[in-house]
Amino acid sequence: MALHPINHVWEQGRAYALLGPSGCGKTTLLNIISGLIFPSQGRVLFDGKDVTQLPTEQRNIAQVFQFPVIYDTMTVGENLAFPLKNRRMERAAIKARVAEIADLLDLTNDLSRRARALTVEAKQKVSLGRGLVRADVAAMLFDEPLTVIDPALKWHLRSKLKAVHRALDLLMIYVTHDQVEALTFADEVVVMKDGRVLQVASPAQLFERPEHTFVGYFIGSPGMNLIAAKVSDHVAHVSGHDIELGARYPKIKNGDAVIGFRPDFASLAPEGGIPVQVRRIEDLGRRRLARVALGPHEIFANVPEGVSIGGGTAGLSIQQDRLFVYVDDELVLGDRR
């Protein structure tokens, strides 16, 4: 697995998500941080101390995996006590700490039960508990921990994770390919693809200002509309129509670019704006989503409340400050007029 150079500072007490499709390198990055893999180049620093060559057990990290990893033959209490016993903590201190973490995770009643008899999500809590029980843990790493959890119960475990985060003020790094998980969990999301980091930003910023076409496309449901266009100065030409851009773009080679805008910032009206063919309007309860066509391009747009679209054509308006221009998939900033 090859990763492109990554330079990042992960701050204490914040929650980060590593988001991206399968094979993008997020698990590799996580394993480099936790010490399960060694990078061939580069360094990992904890508080300025170089830990790159240190094995996992000597770093102050804990990791939760895709499926619950528990010690079958032990009780829940023994599971939680295990990391402390191995580090030669004294028995009374272990007992107190185990009780504290069990209370935090609602496992107090299960302490004397055999770990393998629990439900899957309880087992995953035990896995989590084993990481939290060490007071010196500086970072909690999660590798898609909700993968085997029943969808109906995912929210429960997610809110538990947030509660733990607030209570213990830990640095948490969470790997996932599910954008909902990433966006609800993290303070900052690291979007990755093919071994490179595309953008590191808060969920709001990722939504409002994607710096890469993949970020725009991957985040949001449906994702950003991306349309090939010829850009000349402050106008984008798409299928014989001109769209006004919010800035000037004098330096685009051949004018080849992609314009992007989210459906949330595009609205449909019976007339006015760019003429488009209406294919379908879906009533999703909270909003109405229209699927329209501009020439050969398929576009998603919002239908505002109270507006009814009758015939097969309508007018599309795009919020100018949410209309972005991408060249070679990267966001290009124009000159404001």
Added chain:
Amino acid sequence: MEKPLNNRAWLMVAPVLVLVLFSALLPMMTVVNYSVQDSLGQNQFFWNGDAWFRDLLNPSTEIGARFSDALLRNLSFSLVTLALEVPLGIAIALCLPRGGWAVGPLLVIIALPMLIPWNVIGTMWQIFSRADIGLFGAALTGLGLHYNVTQNAISAWCTIVVIDVWHWTPLIILLTYAGLRAIPDAYYQAARIDAASRWATFINIELPKLQKVLVIAILLRFMQTFMIYTEPFVVTGGGPGSATTFLSIDLVKIALGQVDLGPAAAMSLVYNLITLTICWIFFTIMTQLDRRRYA
């Protein structure tokens, strides 16, 4: 896991059924036939009821004594070899690398003893254990031990045990290795994060996950030691005296050597019944383990 009920599946199982019925049930029927009859010679048989069986299971009769001696010999042999092979096999399996180029060749070398025809194993060790032409025999007598396979019962016993351990530990190694490979990496990673020692990793992760494989391995090995024939036959012939006359050797002696078909048949049936019972016990243990896992 839901499996659709489909009785047409019997068609797919039919060839297997026919073959094994032919190989197993048909012959057993003749055995049952012989076990309840006696003969005055010249192919004339008359009903003998359970007389053979009662003789067999009564240690005070000649055949009963012979049978219980052989049974005892077999059981102690099985226990001793298992006690040696299982820990050794597990220990060696733990030493094998989890991946890489060396695995293939190492597996081949380790499996080699199992690929040798059993009579050749007997011959090999027959040579190897002789004091005049074999390294093993020469080394032991050179150390001053009274080692003589043909005359000393303890030597004969120890040699057969060593042969069996040499021959079949690879089976335990291969099965254990397969079981170890099935353990996901995450468990080992979690153990490292928990700062667990190698021993703690073995006891808490590897051994529990090897339960099913070990039950299978122990069952197979127990049955094989219980049925052992060729190796002791070639190396010691069952001797000295009857020191290494195991059940199979005794049975073949009676059945093919003499004309006592009745007692031989009775012994066959009891022998088979014992193996079936042990098999059933292990099978139950295995299904219990499966059920517990998915509880």
Added chain:
Amino acid sequence: MAAEVLSTSSLVAVENPARPRRAFRLTNLLPRIGFAIYLLALMLPIYWLINMSLRSNEEITSSLAFWPHHPSLQKYFFIFNDPTWVHAFMVSLTYVAINTVISVTVALPAAYAFNRYHFIGDKYLFFWLLSNLMAPAAVYAMPFFNLYYAIGLFDTIWAVALAHCLFNVPVAVWILEGFVAGVPREIDEMAAIDGYSFPRFFIRIFIPLIANGVGVTAFFCFMFSWVEQLLATTLTATDALPFAAVMTRSYSVAGMDWSLLAAAGVLTMIPGALVIWFVRNHIAKGFALGRV
């Protein structure tokens, strides 16, 4: 706690990221030494046999040596040129091959049925099959003798090939069932939706998916049949003698022909070694994927 807890700078990882190296300690060295000793002990009797096979009988009986002083392949040439020996080896190879083919072919549909379907008596049938694995050959020697004599197959390779089915068919079903379990049912369903008839699906799609399993199974069937000699010698007399029977006749006026025996023994190891060498990758993969 400082604001900067963790920083990863200029990380570039390449193919096959290195696993952390274990510290060089005595506790790591000890198992390796033990392993090496085990391998040595394993190879020693085999080496000794090879040693014997390259020495003449006079040399063997006169002195004990670690390697042959005048190595000669004389006994090997003798075996290759003696029709009895050659015939015996061919007979053995043939019945083993026949048995492997029969066992695997018959076991494939059965393994599929056991894993995918539930039918009346399936658990008992499976158990009974497995119990035949544990059948003592000694118990069956006499009855087989009578049976195959009665149907006129006595002293033919078919007798041995069929007799070995007693334990090889259960072995094949058992191992294959584990591999069938590893193929998701969705594949069967997709093939049915795509309009495949069952035989076509089974042969064209399913069997290639468990190729590793078939390799492992064939290996075990070959192994168990090749090594079994009690039934093989009981069911044959002159026409279909396996090599084991010929080996027991290696007496001469001067006593046991040790070097001839040793040479024959070494030759019998070769087919087994070849087979496992060819399937070694299947086995390693099969162990990782399937249930043994």
